[in-house]
Amino acid sequence: MTRLIARAAALAVAAFVVLGPLASLAVWSLAERWTAPSPWPQRFGLKYWNRMLTADFLEPLRLGVVIALVVTAAALVLAIPLGYALARLPFPGRALVLLAFLMPQAFPQLPVFASATREFYRWGLAGTVTGVVLVHLVGALVFAVWTMAAVFRALAPELEEAAWNLGASTTRTFVSIALPLATPGVVASAVLVFLYSLDEFTGTLLVGAPFVTTLPVYMYTASQGYELQIASVTALVLMLPGAVLLLALERFLKSEYLVFFGQL
Amino acid sequence: MRGVAPIHVAAAVKRYGAVAALRGVSLDFPAGRLTAVLGPSGCGKTTLLRAIAGFLRLDEGRVRFGDDDVTALPPQQRGTAMVFQSYALWPHMTVFDNVAYGLRLKRVPKPEIAKRVGAALALVEIGDIDAVARRKPAALSGGQQQRVALARALVVEPRVLLLDEPLSNLDAKVRQRLRVEIRRLQRRVGITTVYVTHDQEEALAIADRVVLMSAGRVVQAGTPQEVYLAPATEFAADFLGVGTRLEARAEPGVLVLDETRQRLPYAGAERGPVVVVLRASDVALGGAGATLGGDLEESLFLGDRWRHYVRIGGAMLIVDGDAPRAAGPVRVSVSAARLRVYPRQGGSSC
Numbered sequence: 001m002t003r004l005i006a007r008a009a010a011l012a013v014a015a016f017v018v019l020g021p022l023a024s025l026a027v028w029s030l031a032e033r034w035t036a037p038s039p040w041p042q043r044f045g046l047k048y049w050n051r052m053l054t055a056d057f058l059e060p061l062r063l064g065v066v067i068a069l070v071v072t073a074a075a076l077v078l079a080i081p082l083g084y085a086l087a088r089l090p091f092p093g094r095a096l097v098l099l100a101f102l103m104p105q106a107f108p109q110l111p112v113f114a115s116a117t118r119e120f121y122r123w124g125l126a127g128t129v130t131g132v133v134l135v136h137l138v139g140a141l142v143f144a145v146w147t148m149a150a151v152f153r154a155l156a157p158e159l160e161e162a163a164w165n166l167g168a169s170t171t172r173t174f175v176s177i178a179l180p181l182a183t184p185g186v187v188a189s190a191v192l193v194f195l196y197s198l199d200e201f202t203g204t205l206l207v208g209a210p211f212v213t214t215l216p217v218y219m220y221t222a223s224q225g226y227e228l229q230i231a232s233v234t235a236l237v238l239m240l241p242g243a244v245l246l247l248a249l250e251r252f253l254k255s256e257y258l259v260f261f262g263q264l
Numbered sequence: 265m266r267g268v269a270p271i272h273v274a275a276a277v278k279r280y281g282a283v284a285a286l287r288g289v290s291l292d293f294p295a296g297r298l299t300a301v302l303g304p305s306g307c308g309k310t311t312l313l314r315a316i317a318g319f320l321r322l323d324e325g326r327v328r329f330g331d332d333d334v335t336a337l338p339p340q341q342r343g344t345a346m347v348f349q350s351y352a353l354w355p356h357m358t359v360f361d362n363v364a365y366g367l368r369l370k371r372v373p374k375p376e377i378a379k380r381v382g383a384a385l386a387l388v389e390i391g392d393i394d395a396v397a398r399r400k401p402a403a404l405s406g407g408q409q410q411r412v413a414l415a416r417a418l419v420v421e422p423r424v425l426l427l428d429e430p431l432s433n434l435d436a437k438v439r440q441r442l443r444v445e446i447r448r449l450q451r452r453v454g455i456t457t458v459y460v461t462h463d464q465e466e467a468l469a470i471a472d473r474v475v476l477m478s479a480g481r482v483v484q485a486g487t488p489q490e491v492y493l494a495p496a497t498e499f500a501a502d503f504l505g506v507g508t509r510l511e512a513r514a515e516p517g518v519l520v521l522d523e524t525r526q527r528l529p530y531a532g533a534e535r536g537p538v539v540v541v542l543r544a545s546d547v548a549l550g551g552a553g554a555t556l557g558g559d560l561e562e563s564l565f566l567g568d569r570w571r572h573y574v575r576i577g578g579a580m581l582i583v584d585g586d587a588p589r590a591a592g593p594v595r596v597s598v599s600a601a602r603l604r605v606y607p608r609q610g611g612s613s614c
Contacts, residue, residue: 163354167366169340
C-alpha cells in the first residue's frame, strides 16, 4: 500500500516536471485575456490559434521547413560518402577528420555563430537563406557524419567483399549492398538533421536577421513583444514534428550503431 | 564453364606492421581437387585464402590460376567464388536475389537466371526451392543459409572455389552431414577448391590434399593419410590426433625420458635432446614389450572408448582403451613402430 502511494507520488512529481511547463504553454496559448493578479485567464478562446492560419505564422513555418529540407539533403549528400570513407578506409588522420566536425560543438555556440556572421557579412551571405543553410550545415554535419560513420562501421565488411568477389564494382557494391543496409541509419540521420535545422535558433537569428525568419526566430520576436500567446502557440507547433519523428526514429535506430558511435 | 585451373602460390609474404602473417608460402593446389588448409587460429590460413581471393595484396610473391598471373588483379576480376565463415548473405535480399546477384552482374538473360538459380539451389539440396527462394536469409536455419551461400558461389561457375571455415558456425550434427555433402558436391562440379579449417578431423575427412600451416609457414602438405601417419615435424605430430609430448634424450638404441629416466628401445637415427609424441591411439594400458610406468589418475568414458590419463613425472599421458581401469600404478605399452621422435628445438607453434 505504502509502495503504491510512493509510486503514485513519484509519478505525480514526474508528470508535474514534464507536463507542468507544457500545460502552462497550453493555457497561455488559449488565453485571450489574462491580467496580472488573476491566477487564471479571464477569457479563453482560439483567437491566437487562428492566427496560425495567417501569413505571419505560415511564412516562417514554410521557410523553416524548406531550409530544414535543403539542409537535410545537403547534409546527407555530404555525410553518406564521408561517413562511408571514415568507416571503411584506414586513411591516416581519420580521428582528426571526425574531431574537426566536432569542433564547432566544442565551443559555446554564440561566439562561433557570431564570428561566422562576421565572415558571412564579408561574403554577402548575411541575411540570406543560403547563409542560414550554411550555418545550419555546420551543426548538422556533426550529427550526420558521426551517425553515418557509425552505421557503416556496424555493417560486416564480408557483406561487401561477397559482392566484390562475384564481380561487382566498388560503386555497384555501395549502391546495391552498403546503402540499402544502411537505410535505417540514413533515416535516423535525416530525422536528427531535419529537427536540428527546424529548431535551430542562435545561428538563424545572427546570420538570418532581419530578412530570414523561421519559426524559432518568430517565437523569440513574439515573446520579446510580450505576445506570450503567439510564442506559446509557436512552441507547441514546433514540438509536434520532434515528438512524432523521434517516436518513429526509435524503430530505426538500432542499438548496435551506438556501439560504434563516436569511435575514432 | 571456364577450364579447371590449378592454383599456384609462390613465395607469398604478407606483413601487418611488424607481424608477418605469411612468411614465404609456396603451394600448388591441384586442378579440380579439394585442398584443405589446416592450422590453429592465427597461423595464416585465412590470410592465404584472402590473398587468393584478392581481398588483400601480398607484400611479396605471386598467385597464378593456371597460366594467369592474378597477383595484381582486384577481387572482381579473379573469377573466384568465396563462401564466408559468416555466410555473408545479404539480409535485405531474398534467397533468389542473393543467388542471382552474380548472374545479373554478368548480364545473363532473365529466363536463364531463373533456370540457373533453380539449378544451383537444387544442386545444394535446399528442399522446397520455390518456397525457400522467396524467403529472406534470416528466415532460414544455419544449415540452409550455408547451402544458399554455396549456391551463390557455385552458380557463377567460378574458376576457383574458396571456403573459409564454412561449417564452424553450425552444430555438430549438421556439420557432419554438410561435410559429406560438400565433399560430394565438389567431386561432382570438379572445381579447384581451397577449404580453410582449424578442425583436423574435418580436414582429413574432406580433402584430397591437406596443407598444414603454422606461424605463417607451410609445415607439411600431402594426402590426409601421409600427413596424419607420417607427420613431418613435432608440430604436425602434436597438432594432428590426440597425443602427448614427452621430452627425452636419444642415444644409440635407446630413448631416456628426461624426467623419470625411464627407457624405451629406439631404432631411429636421432641423437641428443628430442621430443617424443605419443598418440592416444598408439599406446595401450598393460601389454607386453616396451612399457612406461605411471600413475593412472582418471578414466573418462567417451562413448565408443575410454580415455585414460596417466601421470608420468610432470607429463600427463593420454591413453585410449576399451575398458575402465581403477586409479593407481599402471604400465603403458608403446609400440616401437609408432614412436614419433623429433629433434628438440626452441621453435613454437603460433
